[in-house]
Each structure stands twice: as structure tokens, then as C-alpha cells.
Amino acid sequence: xxxxxxxxxxxxxxxxxxxxxxxxxxxxxxxxxxxxxxxxxxxxxxxxxxxxxxxxxxxxxxxxxxxxxxxxxxxxxxxxxxxxxxxxxxxxxxxxxxxxxxxxxxxxxxxxxxxxxxxxxxxxxxxxxxxxxxxxxxxxxxxxxxxxxxxxxxxxxxxxxxxxxxxxxxxxxxxxxxxxxxxxxxxxxxxxxxxxxxxxxxxxxxxxxxxxxxxxxxxxxxxxxxxxxxxxxxxx
Numbered sequence: 001x002x003x004x005x006x007x008x009x010x011x012x013x014x015x016x017x018x019x020x021x022x023x024x025x026x027x028x029x030x031x032x033x034x035x036x037x038x039x040x041x042x043x044x045x046x047x048x049x050x051x052x053x054x055x056x057x058x059x060x061x062x063x064x065x066x067x068x069x070x071x072x073x074x075x076x077x078x079x080x081x082x083x084x085x086x087x088x089x090x091x092x093x094x095x096x097x098x099x100x101x102x103x104x105x106x107x108x109x110x111x112x113x114x115x116x117x118x119x120x121x122x123x124x125x126x127x128x129x130x131x132x133x134x135x136x137x138x139x140x141x142x143x144x145x146x147x148x149x150x151x152x153x154x155x156x157x158x159x160x161x162x163x164x165x166x167x168x169x170x171x172x173x174x175x176x177x178x179x180x181x182x183x184x185x186x187x188x189x190x191x192x193x194x195x196x197x198x199x200x201x202x203x204x205x206x207x208x209x210x211x212x213x214x215x216x217x218x219x220x221x222x223x224x225x226x227x228x229x230x231x232x233x234x235x236x
Contacts, residue, residue: 004226007046007120009147010037011140011157014055014081016214023055025084033158034088036220037125041094045224046120048150049127050143051085053077071135075102078139082129083107095124101133101142113149120150140194144201155207156223157194158214163231164193181233193233202233209233 016033019026040047056077057070082098089096097119098108108129109115119126131142140157147155161169162177166189169175178191183203186193193199193211202209212219212230222229 001043001221001225003040003043003045003224005045005153005224007048007150007152008040008224009048009050009143009150009152009155010220011143011155012049012051012081012085012214013159014052014077015160016158017051017081017084018055025055025081027084027088030084030088031091032217033214033220034085034092034094036217037089038092038094039221040224041123041125043224046150047125048116048120048146048152049082049085049125050131050139050146051078051081051127051129052139053081056080068135072102075130075133078131079104079107079129082127085127089125095122096127097124098127098129101128101130116146116150126150138195138198140198141201144194144198144205144207147207148201148205152207155202155209156220157209157211158220159211160213160215161211162213162229164191164211164233166191178231179228181231183233183235186233193231199233203235206235208235 017025017030019029053074057074086096086098099111100108101111103110116126128146131139143155164178165175167175186199210223210230210232212223
């Protein structure tokens with residue numbers, strides 16, 4: 001198999017690291033994901049990863065807590081997940097670095113764009129923690145931002161559904177799956193691909209988004225190789 005994309009940004013939700021348990025980290029599930037990342041790495045693909053923290057903390061569910069503080073707690077949750085991914089990749093002998101948007105130098109490197117680029121060019125996987133480093137922005141927006149900064153050719157958004165539907169397929173058996181969408185359709189129809197800020201950022205920077213199911217981690221390899229899976233969002 002040959003990769004279609006030479007440089008990608010893989011967006012993982014925190015829930016995907018919980019192995020279906022909803023909370024915490026399931027290390028066999030993490031290892032399965034990282035084995036697929038390793039296969040892409042061995043094909044010469046430059047890989048950046050942004051991971052959410054929903055398996056530990058969801059700030060929007062924090063009730064009366066101050067939003068800024070709740071979001072900071074969510075950023076810390078993403079670092080836990082980033083370190084778990086890094087550990088699994090190191091066990092698989094894949095060179096990796098964790099960079100965080102909020103400095104915590106005893107744990108990880110601070111995010112510096114040029115340093116991230118150098119790591120990628122030297123064959124290291126780079127995992128970006130703490131989202132954008134700012135409250136009120138999601139890790140989807142962080143993925144779009146980092147993808148633009150590292151010149152990624154595509155964002156691979158691995159989820160628990162097999163693409164984008166016109167309505168929630170879990171609640172509506174008649175939901176229709178899209179194979180292709182434009183950014184304008186995503187924004188005008190308020191489809192839940194990414195939040196509007198992330199989708200607009202991808203549109204402005206001409207970065208396609210592929211939404212696919214991670215129940216089979218091998219789909220990461222298939223996505224990198226350009227196979228027809230999930231839903232592709234691209235320019236109008």
C-alpha cells in the first residue's frame with residue numbers, strides 16, 4: 001500500500017482511548033490505535049496527533065463551574081491522553097514527542113511550531129496536548145490550527161461513527177450518510193463534523209477533513225492511503 005497523503009493530522013477523541021468504556025484509558029485499545037499509526041509511520045508519512053480529553057473530563061458538563069477553569073481542566077486531561085499515546089508508540093519503537101500549548105516542561109515540550117516541524121521532518125510523530133491553550137476553543141479547533149501550522153494535507157478525524165449523517169443515526173434509522181460534503185454545506189446545515197470555528201479554519205486554509213470510524217484501527221491506514229471510507233469534506 002502506498003500513502004496518498006505525505007503529512008497528516010490525526011484527530012482522536014478521548015473516548016476512543018477508553019475502549020468503549022466511556023471513561024479512563026484502555027491500554028489495549030490505545031495500543032491498537034498506535035499499531036496503525038506505526039504502519040503509517042513506516043510508510044514514511046509525517047504524523048501529527050491531537051487528542052481530546054472527554055474520557056476524563058467534559059467542561060461543558062461541569063454545571064456552575066467557571067468555564068475558563070473547566071476548560072483548563074479539560075486541557076490537562078488531553079495531556080494524560082497524549083502521554084498514554086506516547087508511551088504506547090515508544091513501546092512500538094516509534095520515535096515520538098509530546099508538545100503542550102501550556103508549558104509544563106517537566107512533562108513535555110512546550111509547543112513551538114518550528115520545533116514541531118523539525119521533529120516531523122526527522123521522522124518523529126508529534127502529539128499536541130492542551131488544545132489551543134485557550135479556553136472556549138475545542139480540540140477540533142486545535143486540530144484545524146495545528147494542521148494548518150504543520151502544513152498537513154488532510155485532517156483524519158477518527159470517531160465512533162462511520163461518517164457524517166444528515167441526523168443522528170443512533171436515534172434515526174432513516175439517517176442518510178454523506179460520502180462527500182463541501183465546507184459550505186457543513187456550515188450552512190450545521191452538520192456535526194467539527195464545530196464551526198474548526199470548519200471555517202479548514203475552509204480558509206484549504207484543508208480537507210475525512211471523518212471515519214475507528215472501531216477498526218486499520219481504517220487509519222486505509223484513510224492515509226486514500227481508500228474510500230467515511231465522509232470527505234473538501235472545498236466547494
